[in-house]
Amino acid sequence: MKRSNAPIFWSLFGAGGMLAALTGPFLVFVTGIAVPLGWLLPHDLLSYAHMLAFAQHWLGKAFIFAVVSLFLWHGAHRIFHTLHDLGIRTGAGARLICYGVPLLVTIVSGYALLTLGFK
Amino acid sequence: MSGQASKRRPYIRPMQGWWRRNPFFMRYMAREVTAIIVVIYALLLGWGVVRLAQGEAAYEAWRATLGMPLMLLFHAVALAVFLYHTWSWFAIMPKTMPMIFIGGKKLAASTIAGLGLATAVAATVALFLVVEWIRP
Numbered sequence: 558m559k560r561s562n563a564p565i566f567w568s569l570f571g572a573g574g575m576l577a578a579l580t581g582p583f584l585v586f587v588t589g590i591a592v593p594l595g596w597l598l599p600h601d602l603l604s605y606a607h608m609l610a611f612a613q614h615w616l617g618k619a620f621i622f623a624v625v626s627l628f629l630w631h632g633a634h635r636i637f638h639t640l641h642d643l644g645i646r647t648g649a650g651a652r653l654i655c656y657g658v659p660l661l662v663t664i665v666s667g668y669a670l671l672t673l674g675f676k
Numbered sequence: 677m678s679g680q681a682s683k684r685r686p687y688i689r690p691m692q693g694w695w696r697r698n699p700f701f702m703r704y705m706a707r708e709v710t711a712i713i714v715v716i717y718a719l720l721l722g723w724g725v726v727r728l729a730q731g732e733a734a735y736e737a738w739r740a741t742l743g744m745p746l747m748l749l750f751h752a753v754a755l756a757v758f759l760y761h762t763w764s765w766f767a768i769m770p771k772t773m774p775m776i777f778i779g780g781k782k783l784a785a786s787t788i789a790g791l792g793l794a795t796a797v798a799a800t801v802a803l804f805l806v807v808e809w810i811r812p
Contacts, residue, residue, distance in 0.1 A: 571772075573714075574761075574765055575765070577714055577758065577761055577765075578761060578762040578766065578792075578796055579762075579795065579799040579800075580799060580800075581714070581717075581758035581761060581762065582759050582796075583799075583800045583803045583804065584758075585717060585755045585758050586755055587807065588742070588751075589747070589748070589750070589752075589754060590748065590751050590752065593739075593742045593743040593747070593748060593751075594743075594748070598807065599812060601812045602807065602811055603739065604812070605732040605736060607812055608735070609728065611810070612728060621721075621725060624718070624721060625718055625721050625722045625725060628714050628718035628721075629718040629722070631714060632714035632715035633711075633715060635708055635711035636708075636711050636712065636715065638708075639705075639708040639709075639711070642691075642705075642708070643691060644689075644691025644692070662718070662719065662722045665722070665726060666722045666725045666726065669725050669726045669728070669729035670725060672729050673728065
């Protein structure tokens with residue numbers, strides 16, 4: 558019997574959902590509201606120098622990579638299954654987009670983070 | 677099917693608006709729709725990572741984009757949606773995880789959800805402490 562690949566995608570969905578539940582509100586507030594407005598937090602918190610240093614630290618790098626990649630695996634998997642619930646017949650095309658985009662972003666962001674080097 | 681295509685149109689069960697019929701389904705759909713915002717936010721961050729790797733000018737341009745009114749509006753909506761994601765994620769956790777028995781008694785759903793939400797609050801506080809620690 559061919560083994561199902563469902564557990565892999567379900568695990569990525571679950572991990573992303575958990576990470577989003579624990580860190581999502583904090584991240585959106587900091588990156589999207591507090592820092593751009595300079596409200597409660599300094600505008601320089603996400604400055605180039607500071608962000609570069611954060612992304613060059615192995616822990617910061619791992620955190621950024623996990624957030625970008627797992628959030629996408631989570632969201633795209635959920636969207637794919639919701640299409641089915643809405644009565645939209647999903648085929649290879651929808652599968653390619655819903656799982657191809659997270660894969661592509663995982664590779665591109667992983668590569669970008671690696672080019673920043675380690676310090 | 678014996679290789680002969682049927683001339684009849686196959687019956688396709690209508691699926692329009694089924695989730696509007698029941699508050700339980702509405703909550704289910706609200707939960708599912710949060711995924712759209714999660715995906716957009718992740719793409720925005722991923723874009724920022726690429727811009728960071730491209731150098732200071734590219735990264736600062738990305739940062740300037742985040743300060744646009746439309747982006748601030750998106751993040752205000754996203755914050756509400758992420759909070760709903762957090763709440764709903766732990767509210768359904770009793771159903772998505774294996775049952776836990778303590779002393780022969782099943783751990784109550786409200787206990788699991790409560791512990792999950794408490795963990796989310798603790799994680800948020802911890803992350804703000806990290807920010808305080810590393811802020812310039």
